[in-house]
Amino acid sequence: MRILVSLVSAQTIPNVEFILQMKGKVDKYLFISTASMERDGNREWIMKAADISENQLLPTIVVNPVSFEDIEQKLSEQIDENHEYLVNITGGTKVMSLRVDHFFRDLQSSIFYLPGNGTYLQIHPGKGVKTFDLNVSLSVDQYLQSYGFDVESKSTPLLDFEYAQHFYNQYIEHQERYRTVLTELQRCRSKKNTTINKIQGLANFLEEVNFTPSNEGKLTKYEVRYLTGDWFEEYVYYRLLKEVGISEDYLGLGYQIKKADVPNEFDILFVHNNRLYAIECKTSIFTEVDGRQKSFIGEVLYKSDSLQKGFGLYTSTSIITVSDILDGEGKVLQPLKKHMERADLNRINVVAQRDLNESLAHKLGIRLN
Structure with missing residues (x-):
């Protein structure tokens, strides 16, 4: 035997x-x-x-x-x-x-x-x-199971890459103009349906970005989530599918996972060369608090840092954002300086707006075969 x-x-x-x-x-x-x-x-x-x-x-x-x-x-x-x-x-x-x-x-x-x-x-x-x-070649589910995680659920893309690319281009060009309506829409993420005419400027916004709701006059919960950030997760997801050249067994988005009855969620998880890549996608790393601009990148870093420990040695953690983290001289913005130093110390990649014009796989440190 x-x-x-x-x-x-x-x-x-x-x-x-x-x-x-x-x-x-x-x-x-x-x-x-x-x-x-x-x-x-x-x-x-x-x-x-x-x-x-x-x-x-x-x-x-x-x-x-x-x-x-x-x-x-x-x-x-x-x-x-x-x-x-x-x-x-x-x-x-x-x-x-x-x-x-x-x-x-x-x-x-x-x-x-x-x-x-x-x-x-x-x-x-x-x-x-x-x-x-x-x-x-380990699948995402096999990798997670190896460390005691159960996959509760994961998402499927709402729209295709062509539209995600279109939305990305529109957002980059007009993000300041869209900020108010998206902030209002963000408050509706947990609602089953959102009536379009109850949010000022929402109808014009949908027309500009060429988004057609499945129900006339209303947005579903999933459509609201798409418009307020899930579009960016799907954009990154599609780019990785294309650039890394892997199948959907090895790449997924919207993961809800659990270990010892403790739930966690990740925007994107994928496995390449039996290494797990965990990605948090943020359209912005800034928020308004009492009229002042505050970065919550520290919170994202804390989550990424703590969960990285639960995924073993073969893990890479990244944050991808549409925000810029550098000033006109190429220096890290002052409010982000300590956070970026911590990210470097913990080997967490931070990919910002100007980086998205380059190879995403390269920015994430992925070795392509």
């Missing part, structure tokens, strides 16, 4: 990648875990993302992650040396990885390590290291 061995740790992606790479080549799966990983559910996340059923499992070996003696004892008691083992030592603690590597070298085994660059290395048997391409 051929058995795939995985070491469970906080970083679950290497386990999921290797299991999917070896699908159809093994008979059973064995996890070496710890009490804390079992309590947090990391092994179950891996199983769900990699589509492993309970009847494919051998009993999980739970070890003390910092005790060579405990790991050796548990392995000696539970490992049957008559089987063949494929061992992925990428996860676990350093003590677990070292001890498991040493133990399985005396058995009929092949030992592997995933460096996180789209390859996997065979470090045993034989002299030297053999490198293989990792032929696995």
